[in-house]
Amino acid sequence: MSRRVGVVLFPGSNCEQDMVEAVALVGGEPEVLWHGDATVNGVDAVVVPGGFAHGDYLRPGAIARFSPVMPAVADFARDGGAVVGICNGFQVLTEAGLLPGALQKNRGLKFVCDTVELRVDRYGTALTEGVHVGTTLRIPINHFEGNYTCDEDTLAQLIDEDRVVFRYVDNPNGSVDDIAGICSTDGNVVGLMPHPERASSELLGSADGLPLLRSLVG
Amino acid sequence: MIFSVHVEVRLRPGIADPQGSTIERALPTLGFDGVSGVRVGKSIRLTVEAADEAAARAEVDDLCRRFLTNPVIEDAVVELEAVDTAGTGS
Numbered sequence: 001m002s003r004r005v006g007v008v009l010f011p012g013s014n015c016e017q018d019m020v021e022a023v024a025l026v027g028g029e030p031e032v033l034w035h036g037d038a039t040v041n042g043v044d045a046v047v048v049p050g051g052f053a054h055g056d057y058l059r060p061g062a063i064a065r066f067s068p069v070m071p072a073v074a075d076f077a078r079d080g081g082a083v084v085g086i087c088n089g090f091q092v093l094t095e096a097g098l099l100p101g102a103l104q105k106n107r108g109l110k111f112v113c114d115t116v117e118l119r120v121d122r123y124g125t126a127l128t129e130g131v132h133v134g135t136t137l138r139i140p141i142n143h144f145e146g147n148y149t150c151d152e153d154t155l156a157q158l159i160d161e162d163r164v165v166f167r168y169v170d171n172p173n174g175s176v177d178d179i180a181g182i183c184s185t186d187g188n189v190v191g192l193m194p195h196p197e198r199a200s201s202e203l204l205g206s207a208d209g210l211p212l213l214r215s216l217v218g
Numbered sequence: 219m220i221f222s223v224h225v226e227v228r229l230r231p232g233i234a235d236p237q238g239s240t241i242e243r244a245l246p247t248l249g250f251d252g253v254s255g256v257r258v259g260k261s262i263r264l265t266v267e268a269a270d271e272a273a274a275r276a277e278v279d280d281l282c283r284r285f286l287t288n289p290v291i292e293d294a295v296v297e298l299e300a301v302d303t304a305g306t307g308s
Contacts, residue, residue, distance in 0.1 A: 062285065062288070094290075095288065102290035106236065108236060109239075147234075149233065150290065
């Protein structure tokens with residue numbers, strides 16, 4: 001039976017259809033979850049997609065974390081469910097306290113839209129099941145506030161607990177320690193700024209997102 | 219009692235401020251020399267009804283901690299002033 005993957009739709013999300021198509025492409029069963037419903041509908045995994053949830057007013061993710069669906073997502077994560085936040089979704093997960101740290105404006109105040117090289121630094125998370133450490137992937141980025149920031153203690157903890165999942169080969173935004181994505185203690189919650197769903201076909205310039213999507217779909 | 223509140227959201231010391239440094243770098247080209255230490259924040263004004271000043275301050279502090287700032291990167295400075303509702307239409 002194919003795995004049901006819930007993709008949360010906030011007002012302002014703009015990558016949920018890309019994710020829906022990418023999930024279907026790798027054999028999963030996508031299902032759009034409305035942010036105003038206080039349930040994840042019994043899905044097997046949840047994606048918080050990119051975009052501008054609630055318009056990014058005040059701060060990216062600041063209002064989205066109060067959407068009725070978020071306590072259900074938090075409960076699902078607490079029970080070990082796979083939750084992946086991409087770009088704005090990563091910002092939402094940090095604001096919701098599901099992942100530590102914050103995403104700050106890019107170094108040099110540059111909006112970056114590019115395809116970058118990512119190094120996989122942690123195996124066996126929701127996104128990197130069966131993806132070897134050291135694998136380099138070409139994945140698009142498209143963000144203004146993707147500069148991962150945290151205090152020194154948090155960074156030391158992330159490194160000690162092997163929770164940096166992806167690092168940029170050539171840091172495009174000033175993120176501390178070249179961090180592109182991190183995970184929760186158990187590896188079931190993953191947040192990353194790059195967009196694997198946009199790297200799902202050679203026609204798009206890269207199919208390197210497919211191993212990550214297959215990991216999510218199981 | 220009604221309180222007029224001004225919340226200034228600032229990046230915490232040590233957190234890089236790309237907006238501030240971009241402004242600072244632009245200043246000499248506009249002929250403004252000797253300006254440094256530019257930091258950009260947000261100014262939020264609101265009105266709060268509470269029993270007294272301590273209650274109003276507690277409410278605003280909670281609002282700042284849970285919503286108006288991201289404590290990982292931001293601090294808030296709160297100014298609070300009672301509004302004279304019994305006065306001459308102020």
